[in-house]
Amino acid sequence: MEIDLRKKCNSSSTETAAKLKLYSYFRSSCAWRVRIALEYKGLPYDVIPIQLMRKEQFQSDFVKLNPMAQVPALIVEEKVTLLQSLAIIEYLDDVYPNVPLLPKDPLLRAKVREISELIASGIQPLQNLRTLHKHSDDPNEKLRWAQFWIHNGLQALEKTLTECSGVYCVGNDITMADCCLVPQVANAYRFKVDTSGFPVIARIEKMLSEEPAFQRAHASNQPDCPPELYSKL
Amino acid sequence: MEIDLRKKCNSSSTETAAKLKLYSYFRSSCAWRVRIALEYKGLPYDVIPIQLMRKEQFQSDFVKLNPMAQVPALIVEEKVTLLQSLAIIEYLDDVYPNVPLLPKDPLLRAKVREISELIASGIQPLQNLRTLHKHSDDPNEKLRWAQFWIHNGLQALEKTLTECSGVYCVGNDITMADCCLVPQVANAYRFKVDTSGFPVIARIEKMLSEEPAFQRAHASNQPDCPPELYSKL
Numbered sequence: 317m318e319i320d321l322r323k324k325c326n327s328s329s330t331e332t333a334a335k336l337k338l339y340s341y342f343r344s345s346c347a348w349r350v351r352i353a354l355e356y357k358g359l360p361y362d363v364i365p366i367q368l369m370r371k372e373q374f375q376s377d378f379v380k381l382n383p384m385a386q387v388p389a390l391i392v393e394e395k396v397t398l399l400q401s402l403a404i405i406e407y408l409d410d411v412y413p414n415v416p417l418l419p420k421d422p423l424l425r426a427k428v429r430e431i432s433e434l435i436a437s438g439i440q441p442l443q444n445l446r447t448l449h450k451h452s453d454d455p456n457e458k459l460r461w462a463q464f465w466i467h468n469g470l471q472a473l474e475k476t477l478t479e480c481s482g483v484y485c486v487g488n489d490i491t492m493a494d495c496c497l498v499p500q501v502a503n504a505y506r507f508k509v510d511t512s513g514f515p516v517i518a519r520i521e522k523m524l525s526e527e528p529a530f531q532r533a534h535a536s537n538q539p540d541c542p543p544e545l546y547s548k549l
Numbered sequence: 550m551e552i553d554l555r556k557k558c559n560s561s562s563t564e565t566a567a568k569l570k571l572y573s574y575f576r577s578s579c580a581w582r583v584r585i586a587l588e589y590k591g592l593p594y595d596v597i598p599i600q601l602m603r604k605e606q607f608q609s610d611f612v613k614l615n616p617m618a619q620v621p622a623l624i625v626e627e628k629v630t631l632l633q634s635l636a637i638i639e640y641l642d643d644v645y646p647n648v649p650l651l652p653k654d655p656l657l658r659a660k661v662r663e664i665s666e667l668i669a670s671g672i673q674p675l676q677n678l679r680t681l682h683k684h685s686d687d688p689n690e691k692l693r694w695a696q697f698w699i700h701n702g703l704q705a706l707e708k709t710l711t712e713c714s715g716v717y718c719v720g721n722d723i724t725m726a727d728c729c730l731v732p733q734v735a736n737a738y739r740f741k742v743d744t745s746g747f748p749v750i751a752r753i754e755k756m757l758s759e760e761p762a763f764q765r766a767h768a769s770n771q772p773d774c775p776p777e778l779y780s781k782l
Contacts, residue, residue, distance in 0.1 A: 383705035384671055396656060399709075400670070402635075403662035410655040422643040423629060429636035433669070437633070438617055441674040450697070451684055464683070472616035476632075 342538035345499035351533035365540035431493035439469030569594035575771035578732030584766035598773035664726035672702035
């Protein structure tokens with residue numbers, strides 16, 4: 317049964333050492349989460365940029381890979397496409413557990429997943445560009461909408477982190493939650509959200525920004541980042 | 550360190566046999582996902598209804614439990630609050646693995662999580678009531694918005710399931726993806742989405758609707774479901 321399904325998913329039945337390929341866009345917070353995970357785990361990968369501004373995600377070749385027309389998409393075992401950022405990070409943690417992004421304790425794992433999902437379901441979908449464009453043609457209204465949802469989510473996140481953070485989001489080890497935090501905070505800055513009420517988030521984000529893996533994964537360090545934006549991200 | 554964190558999360562360091570308590574709302578698709586998981590795993594739990602229409606989720610006692618002011622919230626080990634539906638289901642699978650909701654094969658696990666996340670991040674946040682109210686005061690525009698996002702997501706889901714479904718979403722075993730599918734299809738019906746183009750989704754949903762666990766978890770079987778809605782859900 318499992319072998320049949322792997323065939324249906326176009327997978328080989330044994331893992332190969334093929335290099336991972338990541339369809340990414342420098343400013344996509346979802347692709348950014350996966351880049352952090354790959355960098356933190358020290359996994360080599362090639363980036364294939366998808367220019368969201370040029371609507372490359374809607375081209376038929378890419379929609380065949382991801383019917384949701386979104387980045388990230390990660391190619392593993394040469395030809396299997398993995399989609400959805402948290403599902404991809406969990407896969408990487410299942411297959412490459414040496415540098416873990418989830419704690420062993422079930423309650424702490426739940427907390428890491430809760431924070432990740434708060435961001436991935438509770439904030440990001442409401443402020444991504446497609447949602448903004450669908451909501452309004454008025455740039456001011458788009459900004460108000462994005463600011464409302466990001467502030468709403470970060471306010472809840474601040475309370476959660478006040479309970480359960482250590483040096484990082486959950487305790488003193490970097491986890492999947494931290495992979496989600498950094499790109500979401502970048503979006504808060506991009507949309508000029510008032511983050512003054514979130515000192516715990518700011519403290520953790522500052523610590524993470526000093527980590528080499530997080531620096532390598534940063535939007536401004538991506539091959540598809542236009543030079544004029546380097547200093548603005 | 551872990552013990553400190555468990556203290557910070559108000560947890561005891563050993564698991565107790567305390568009955569699980571689920572803060573739920575009969576029609577919340579996120580709470581519904583968790584009800585299915587609990588019923589499918591045969592775990593006894595008490596339901597504490599939160600009347601979203603009466604805005605009980607914004608009352609201070611509940612916001613202390615969940616700063617996002619959303620259901621579900623699951624109380625485990627007597628006093629630890631778990632939030633976010635997929636994080637809760639993953640916790641239940643970690644702690645009660647006897648009736649699994651995730652396959653063992655990493656690629657199949659990734660597929661289950663991808664489908665779950667497609668629904669939990671790619672559809673539900675965009676069509677939930679708070680988002681609808683924020684988007685527009687016009688009932689027709691609210692309906693158009695909900696229909697657009699649900700149709701968009703189910704269209705992608707149909708393609709994914711065409712590749713990887715068996716009897717259920719991923720192969721022939723019920724998984725977390727199925728816990729997500731049923732409540733999302735119910736929302737599609739509720740918002741009168743044209744689902745005629747999604748035969749695979751319809752086939753799987755029909756199979757699942759015959760499962761006793763799914764029947765027990767159904768919105769119409771909840772203690773807070775008003776009798777006049779029994780036949781309409």
